[in-house]
Amino acid sequence: MSQSVGTLRQQVTGDLYAEVQTFYAQQMRRVDALDIEGFADTFTDDGEVVHAGGQRQSGRVEMIAGMRANLPRYQDIAVRHWFGHLLIEADPQDEDTVRVSYYTLVTQTDREGKVSFQPTFTVDDVLVRRDGRLLTRSRVIHRDSPAAPAAS
Template sequence: MTQAVQSVSSEVTGDLYAEVRTFYARQMRRVDALDIEGFADTFTEDGVVVHANGARAEGRAEMVAGMYRNKPRYRDIAVRHWFDHLLIEPVEGAEEGELRVSYYSLVTLADREGRLTFEPTFTVEDVLVRRGGRLLTRERVIHRDLPVEF
């Protein structure tokens, strides 16, 4: 699947950009530390994640169960999620504070000897909402990057 580049319809402030970057830094530190409940708490209660393979996790309980099933994969591995090239767009006509965020993701895995491997790269599309004064992920769709067709 190729990802179309969309133009930003409205600019975001530097403060909002910094808040979103900080949100992702905290969210990814939780998942990298295998803090499953803490990571799930960064999603709305009814949040949805659609993985690149088509698997869906709907709601925090499904997310937590799936992460515990996959946890043994990360034994003796240090995982790091690297996000960059964020495009942040307020969603016009939606609830106040709703944002559409698209970014690139690189995941590294380091073993006890420091050998580093890479996961495939992904483009991620999130919908963030503000609840109780804080940002939460309501929806995440993950696309595995593929060559552009021409």
């Protein structure tokens, strides 16, 4: 892994960094508002999500159905997704394709104001730019597990 620091083929620009962060700020406001259709609209038509448990949702219809089934568990809590440590890499062959990896922490606040936490995850996304706006084409969600230190 050592080789990778500073050797990203293309340094992310400030503009792309801000564009990607803004995209996620908008996408997460929708998911946190339980705006399922609005959230699905931030994916391409053939967008795909692979959940940490291995379950795969392909296309907006499946995505919407899956989220609808999960709604009851959010009935009395305010959910917020927090991101950290984005790694953003534009495809050198296609500037409208962007690979992003990030940490997520999810808070759940109940009506009394008590905050609880879901386990942390690391997510790998492929974003594409269509008509000037970013969309998620694929998302793979990894549940963080204890690391095995490298032998030396």
